[in-house]
Amino acid sequence: xxxxxxxxxxxxxxxxxxxxxxxxxxxxxxxxxxxxxxxxxxxxxxxxxxxxxxxxxxxxxxxxxxxxxxxxxxxxxxxxxxxxxxxxxxxxxxxxxxxxxxxxxxxxxxxxxxxxxxxxxxxxxxxxxxxxxxxxxxxxxxxxxxxxxxxxxxxxxxxxxxxxxxxxxxxxxxxxxxxxxxxxxxxxxxxxxxxxxxxxxxxxxxxxxxxxxxxxxxxxxxxxxxxxxxxxxxxxxxxxxxxxxxxxxxxxxxxxxxxxxxxxxxxxxxxxxxxxxxxxxxxxxxxxxxxxxxxxxxxxxxxxxxxxxxxxxxxxxxxxxxxx
Amino acid sequence: xxxxxxxxxxxxxxxxxxxxxxxxxxxxxxxxxxxxxxxxxxxxxxxxxxxxxxxxxxxxxxxxxxxxxxxxxxxxxxxxxxxxxxxxxxxxxxxxxxxxxxxxxxxxxxxxxxxxxxxxxxxxxxxxxxxxxxxxxxxxxxxxxxxxxxxxxxxxxxxxxxxxxxxxxxxxxxxxxxxxxxxxxxxxxxxxxxxxxxxxxxxxxxxxxxxxxxxxxxxxxxxxxxxxxxxxxxxxxxxxxxxxxxxxxxxxxxxxxxxxxxxxxxxxxxxxxxxxxxxxxxxxxxxxxxxxxxxxxxxxxxxxxxxxxxxxxxxxxxxxxxxxxxxx
Ligand SMILES: Nc1ncnc2c1ncn2[C@@H]1O[C@H](COP(=O)(O)OP(=O)(O)O)[C@@H](O)[C@H]1O
Ligand SMILES: [Mg+2]
Numbered sequence: 118x119x120x121x122x123x124x125x126x127x128x129x130x131x132x133x134x135x136x137x138x139x140x141x142x143x144x145x146x147x148x149x150x151x152x153x154x155x156x157x158x159x160x161x162x163x164x165x166x167x168x169x170x171x172x173x174x175x176x177x178x179x180x181x182x183x184x185x186x187x188x189x190x191x192x193x194x195x196x197x198x199x200x201x202x203x204x205x206x207x208x209x210x211x212x213x214x215x216x217x218x219x220x221x222x223x224x225x226x227x228x229x230x231x232x233x234x235x236x237x238x239x240x241x242x243x244x245x246x247x248x249x250x251x252x253x254x255x256x257x258x259x260x261x262x263x264x265x266x267x268x269x270x271x272x273x274x275x276x277x278x279x280x281x282x283x284x285x286x287x288x289x290x291x292x293x294x295x296x297x298x299x300x301x302x303x304x305x306x307x308x309x310x311x312x313x314x315x316x317x318x319x320x321x322x323x324x325x326x327x328x329x330x331x332x333x334x335x336x337x338x339x340x341x342x343x344x345x346x347x348x349x350x351x352x353x354x355x356x357x358x359x360x361x362x363x364x365x366x367x368x369x370x371x372x373x374x375x376x377x378x379x380x381x382x383x384x385x386x387x388x389x390x391x392x393x394x395x396x397x398x399x400x401x402x403x404x405x406x407x408x409x410x411x412x413x414x415x416x417x418x419x420x421x422x423x424x425x426x427x428x429x430x431x432x433x434x435x436x437x438x439x440x441x
Numbered sequence: 442x443x444x445x446x447x448x449x450x451x452x453x454x455x456x457x458x459x460x461x462x463x464x465x466x467x468x469x470x471x472x473x474x475x476x477x478x479x480x481x482x483x484x485x486x487x488x489x490x491x492x493x494x495x496x497x498x499x500x501x502x503x504x505x506x507x508x509x510x511x512x513x514x515x516x517x518x519x520x521x522x523x524x525x526x527x528x529x530x531x532x533x534x535x536x537x538x539x540x541x542x543x544x545x546x547x548x549x550x551x552x553x554x555x556x557x558x559x560x561x562x563x564x565x566x567x568x569x570x571x572x573x574x575x576x577x578x579x580x581x582x583x584x585x586x587x588x589x590x591x592x593x594x595x596x597x598x599x600x601x602x603x604x605x606x607x608x609x610x611x612x613x614x615x616x617x618x619x620x621x622x623x624x625x626x627x628x629x630x631x632x633x634x635x636x637x638x639x640x641x642x643x644x645x646x647x648x649x650x651x652x653x654x655x656x657x658x659x660x661x662x663x664x665x666x667x668x669x670x671x672x673x674x675x676x677x678x679x680x681x682x683x684x685x686x687x688x689x690x691x692x693x694x695x696x697x698x699x700x701x702x703x704x705x706x707x708x709x710x711x712x713x714x715x716x717x718x719x720x721x722x723x724x725x726x727x728x729x730x731x732x733x734x735x736x737x738x739x740x741x742x743x744x745x746x747x748x749x750x751x752x753x754x755x756x757x758x759x760x761x762x763x764x765x766x767x768x769x
Contacts, residue, residue, distance in 0.1 A: 333502070334544065335539055335541065335544035335545050336544065336545060336546065336547050336548075338495075338500065338502075338539070338545075339537075339539055339545040339546075339607070339610075340547070340558070340559075341500055341528075341531065342498055342500060342531055342532060342536065342537040342539075343531065343532035343536065343558075343559040343562060343610055343611070343613075344528055344529065344530075344531040344532025344533055344559070344562040344563055344614075345528075345532075345558055345559065345562045346525075346528055346562070349558060349562070353550070353554075353558060354547050354550070357547070357549055357550065358547075358548075358549065431549065432548075432549050433549060433551075433594040433596070434548065434549070434594070434596050
């Protein structure tokens with residue numbers, strides 16, 4: 118098991134190295150940040166001084182080397198636009214996106230898996246048909262439209278929930294979290310719901326397909342022959358087997374939500390990473406874009422690593438170093 | 442009806458209502474199983490043996506269901522029992538072992554967990570007692586180093602060992618009846634012989650009655666006190682093993698015997714029954730064996746009723762050996 122973990126961590130480090138180089142080069146090739154930083158009528162001296170200050174006159178590999186060295190020390194540079202360290206900028210926005218993504222993916226899983234399992238267990242019941250209709254809606258209706266409807270209904274029409282922005286936050290570990298206050302939770306519900314609908318549909322489908330297949334297997338028939346109740350079989354036999362694809366999708370969805378919650382964050386004026394990155398792309402704030410992409414790559418690698426480890430916990434056949 | 446009868450099956454019929462039509466997989470099956478008795482249920486694949494076994498446990502999944510008949514286990518009627526009551530019977534008083542041990546055990550639960558769940562389905566037993574009981578039963582089915590094997594996962598043990606674990610799970614609650622559905626068919630011949638011998642002594646010492654299902658008459662002959670031969674969803678012949686083997690009444694049984702390798706004269710070709718298993722969706726009118734039967738006549742277009750008594754009977758208009766009543 119230890120060898121397995123070390124091997125995966127090494128792989129993750131290599132992926133990170135490759136990603137950071139790709140990102141750095143890719144972003145360097147887009148536009149010219151100097152045009153953004155300096156007004157067109159600035160003198161050549163000011164121009165040169167600024168270029169030198171940001172190291173933009175150095176060869177690309179040297180800039181990358183410096184970037185990598187600073188990255189390893191946790192220094193991601195300064196934002197060209199805001200003039201503050203990029204790390205601060207990103208860390209101030211990350212919790213908002215993180216709690217939104219966790220809430221959305223967790224809700225989709227905790228609600229979607231039981232619904233899907235029921236639909237797979239009793240495929241012909243009216244409730245199952247309703248569940249499947251909901252999942253088709255979740256797949257086919259666009260996110261921005263659902264977001265607007267949610268605001269219209271719950272915020273404007275009923276006035277139950279706020280239409281946007283983040284609620285009160287509490288400082289834990291030096292950053293502000295809003296899910297710890299009642300007001301913050303209220304603000305979180307609509308955007309999280311909006312983000313989770315598609316994932317909910319996916320979790321329902323996944324759980325249903327797995328449950329249907331497993332319920333017809335000899336394993337389940339044998340368990341029934343031994344007198345196990347359907348409840349026990351669903352909780353122990355079926356859940357354990359479908360948890361592997363579910364963990365996979367959970368990880369993928371969590372990563373992509375962190376990276377691409379832009380639409381929902383925009384609709385609900387949620388001060389998260391999505392808004393930050395859109396702004397930084399518009400203003401060609403290169404250090405922010407690079408740091409953001411490296412961070413997202415890092416989160417993906419971290420999530421994949423965790424998913425691999427959870428696999429090994431769930432399925433003994435994947436553990437190495439065991440005598441067959 | 443003997444006093445020692447453990448399982449009495451009468452007129453059992455199970456059909457599958459598929460889009461292509463109604464498949465009458467089991468029709469009018471009747472037999473009685475005495476305590477400690479081994480009944481061999483033999484027939485070609487597709488003849489309805491497995492469905493018969495599942496019907497006895499009330500484990501027929503839609504689109505199939507039991508459409509008629511009665512299954513009495515120690516006097517209690519099982520057909521029509523609500524599902525929660527049936528669940529309490531399954532595994533405790535009547536158990537079943539399946540054909541392919543690679544498919545029956547859960548791939549990612551340990552053997553201890555799976556046996557523990559099977560115990561917990563019927564009894565509240567503490568952790569230590571559960572473990573002790575598992576080890577004891579695993580020892581009984583001939584698993585060496587049972588204490589270590591208990592913590593293994595199915596992929597870590599061989600097919601023969603897996604089938605022994607399945608047998609152990611079936612034995613956990615000392616059921617009155619075990620249905621063994623071709624439990625050795627998927628195994629190596631040597632393992633097959635071992636398990637067969639072990640099974641024989643296990644049922645002998647525990648007094649468990651056994652329905653041993655197989656397509657292989659030789660396997661059934663080695664183990665059973667009595668034999669029932671199935672064809673096209675019906676039992677076409679039934680009797681004590683030696684009587685059926687030496688004096689079969691039904692031409693199909695005769696055909697099975699003729700095709701046994703051990704019966705063939707060395708150097709001659711094996712005799713095969715001409716034709717193939719009929720589709721249950723399109724059974725011929727009358728006797729289902731008629732199209733393949735050397736003794737077929739006009740009367741075979743009507744379904745023959747069983748002749749003889751509960752211990753020795755056959756369904757044939759032209760039996761090879763007459764029952765005493767027919768001879769008289
Ligand atoms: N799930 C099912 N759906 C439809 N028909 C079935 C199903 N299971 C069994 N049958 C029918 O029952 C027949 C007998 O099957 P089975 O009892 O498995 O035969 P055996 O065990 O003797 O090989 C099959 O040929 C098929 O026509
Ligand atoms: Mg079968």
